[in-house]
Ligand SMILES: [Zn+2]
């Protein structure tokens with residue numbers, strides 16, 4: 497029955513507000529028009545929109561630092577899924593905060609659900625937005641085209657026509673500088689299965705530990721990320737093999753070692769093969785690399801964490817020294833800072849963050865000097881020790897240098913001091929093999945006694961490391 501006069505009695509079309517969830521009659525009183533939306537109306541009702549703009553105005557006039565305040569999603573951004581896309585840039589906790597804010601409709605509500613303080617939720621969201629923005633994704637500024645990994649935003653040029661409509665946008669990027677690389681390292685570390693960015697303190701080992709013993713694990717040049725192809729070099733080596741071998745070797749050694757109270761884990765330098773996205777050493781020599789730098793750095797951090805965690809299972813205290821190598825002069829410094837922050841609330845771990853080429857460790861009558869070996873002649877190291885640590889030199893009897901760089905095993909007895917270089921678990925790359933370099937591959941653990949010096953050492957060869965899984 498067609499009756500045009502009955503039009504006013506028809507039930508009104510309803511629309512659910514995407515912010516408050518209330519169904520309201522779809523008319524100009526309840527919703528504002530929006531030309532580019534599917535139904536021609538805004539997703540949120542006028543009440544919610546007004547609320548949002550009221551809060552936005554308060555934020556604009558409040559004396560708080562606007563930089564540190566997260567930009568709350570506009571109803572439109574929620575409607576179009578734009579705000580949700582921020583999750584692509586987030587760590588687990590940040591994604592949880594984002595979801596909770598969307599679910600609860602406010603930061604306070606999200607904080608309640610997550611059991612956090614509102615300030616913590618705000619901090620996580622600002623951090624997420626900051627990171628997304630450095631990758632070219634800033635919802636509040638109409639920039640929604642993320643940049644590839646390793647790049648950061650330099651600027652955006654927008655061309656408008658006479659009516660103020662956008663004609664084109666020019667997104668300018670640049671190679672990520674050092675401080676941004678640090679942020680990338682921190683992000684790689686934060687990508688963990690727990691809610692915190694820091695390691696949780698681990699319970700002490702139950703067995704009685706000998707305070708007179710120190711287990712030293714000098715890890716020869718790991719060269720994580722190096723690629724070696726069997727047909728060319730007789731050995732396959734890549735990111736996966738590096739990670740497996742390093743973790744397995746320390747696991748096996750920690751199982752063999754006596755119950756010493758302290759462990760000294762030494763990365764003897766060249767922990768990563770290439771010092772950045774250019775696939776070169778620090779000085780710029782092109783090297784064979786397995787994968788993207790950010791991926792390699794994530795593995796480099798993870799392996800160090802696993803090694804320290806494994807040592808924490810059987811020692812009361814673990815000290816980590818990351819030596820600067822010629823392959824990774826920048827990355828090694830950042831690694832130490834990352835690891836130091838990661839173990840910030842673990843009192844049983846110390847990370848030596850000194851940016852010096854020389855590191856020292858004193859244990860009773862033992863004095864240990866540590867350096868990569870690329871900048872000094874090995875025969876000069878004893879004098880450097882005497883010069884730099886005169887008091888320790890005088891008070892100790894067993895003085896040793898632990899060095900890397902040459903990838904093979906040597907022990908030089910010099911007056912008052914022994915200089916030892918260590919093998920590595922990594923094989924030679926195509927260039928080194930082509931040059932005729934050959935050396936055995938193993939990982940050692942040296943047991944020092946507080947009074948008597950070295951009393952024992954354990955070696956796991958690369959074959960044993962690989963066979964260990966069988
Ligand atoms: Zn080296």
Ligand SMILES: [Zn+2]
Nearest residue numbers: 717766901903
């Ligand atoms: Zn090396």
